[in-house]
Amino acid sequence: TADLRLESGWDDLRLNCTESRARAFLKVQDGCDRFCAYCVIPFVRGRPVSRSLDDVESEARRLVEGGCRELILTGVNLGLYGSDISSSLGELVRRLGRIEGLSRLRFGSIEPFAVNEELLRALAETPKFCPHLHIPLQSGDDGVLARMERGYTSADFAKMAERVRAILGEDVHLSTDLLVGFPGEDEAAFGRSLKLLSSLGFGRLHVFPYSPRPETKAWGIAKKVGRKVAHERVREAIALGETLLDRYASRWLGREVEVLVEGRTGEVSFGYTRHYLRAEARGNSATHPEVRVKALKVQDGGLSGIVMGDFPDEEERSYGSAATCQTGQR
Incomplete structure (x- = not known):
């Protein structure tokens, strides 16, 4: 059998915000060397390779300057980020969490082996992490x-x-x-x-x-x-x-949640909460990208409620800690 474990370089692509201008997916890692018994990814994507901290931060700032409020970090095996460049995913999170204008940071998916104490502490100490x-x-x-x-x-x-x-x-x-x-x-x-x-x-x-x-x-x-x-x-x-x-x-019924608005139809705003629940709400939210919503009903696995007001911009808000706020077969 041929050895299909390719040496992989970085596919250097630049992304833009989604049409809603609310969030963007930011790929920071490629490749995998874990070799789960069912998975072909290590054979076709090659060994792990990470983007440099500076490169990721530069693109993140560009996306935020373009209007993105939320960044979702992705990778073929995100937990391997930094293993080839003497860094770590926790270090990357802390660095991106300091970007002004960014409201939210989250992961697409992360494997169990990577959910360690160092990473969890970084997430808890980065209020912008959902x-x-x-x-x-x-x-x-x-x-x-x-x-x-x-x-x-x-x-x-x-x-x-x-x-x-x-x-x-x-x-x-x-x-x-x-x-x-x-x-x-x-x-x-x-x-x-x-x-x-x-x-x-x-x-x-x-x-x-x-x-x-x-x-x-x-x-x-x-x-x-x-x-x-x-x-x-x-x-x-x-x-x-x-x-x-x-x-x-x-568990969110009767509570206020923060919703990043991705679209509006008439008086109804819709988007996602920090805890990644789909939400829609009626009420006047003007054009502010983030609103406070009181959850009144569970609807199709998400929340439905009423707009209570705009959520403050970064310079006006006081973040609590992240601890008190947030793939199938390859």
């Missing part, structure tokens, strides 16, 4: 996790989630991925996944059926799960995910 982390679980069964070569057990993941809440606060939104139908996943293993998802208090859940990929270790694993069974499990997991998201959203 208290939402998308951390892929993939399975809640230890046997399946071992065959996936994920590098952790269900107990390890639960302990990590507990530590996240201890540092970032009980209201932090944890979302995750579930990979269903991996070879050897029987009904008991699938049931353990659903049980762990419920017990850890996740909000948003992304569910994916396993798809065999040549060149991966999982390609040769026996005990395949039938397509019909896998699809039934996907539907069951999606239904659980909807329940979990509604349950998480319900």
Whole structure:
């Protein structure tokens, strides 16, 4: 078999804000050398490579000057940022958190191995970081996790989630991925996944059926799960995910949330809260990009409410700590 583990250089692209001018995705890392049993990414994207701190900060400032209020840091495996340049993701977060005019900073997705004490402290001490982390679980069964070569057990993941809440606060939104139908996943293993998802208090859940990929270790694993069974499990997991998201959203009822407005239709403003819940609200918000909304109803996994007023600009607001505020198969 040919060695497809490519040496990768940085694909130097420049981004602009989304059409709403509210937020932009900022890619800071590429490549992966973790080699999960089901994943082709290390073969096709090459080894980890990070953008320099100066380069990322320069583009971040350009985006903010162009009107972006929120930046979402992304990468093929974001947690590997800095491993090749003697830096760290925590250092990058602290640096970007000092940019004037930036209201929010968040991650697209981060693997469990990277959620360590140093990173969590950096997030907690960076008020602009939004208290939402998308951390892929993939399975809640230890046997399946071992065959996936994920590098952790269900107990390890639960302990990590507990530590996240201890540092970032009980209201932090944890979302995750579930990979269903991996070879050897029987009904008991699938049931353990659903049980762990419920017990850890996740909000948003992304569910994916396993798809065999040549060149991966999982390609040769026996005990395949039938397509019909896998699809039934996907539907069951999606239904659980909807329940979990509604349950998480319900904790905000009657409370004021900060919404970054991405659009308006008549008197209705819509966007996302700091904890990454979709929100819409009625009321006069003029044209201010951030508004205070009182959440009155859970609607389709998001919040519906009324505008209470504009949220102060950076020079007028007093940030609290981040602790008291916030992928499927490759």
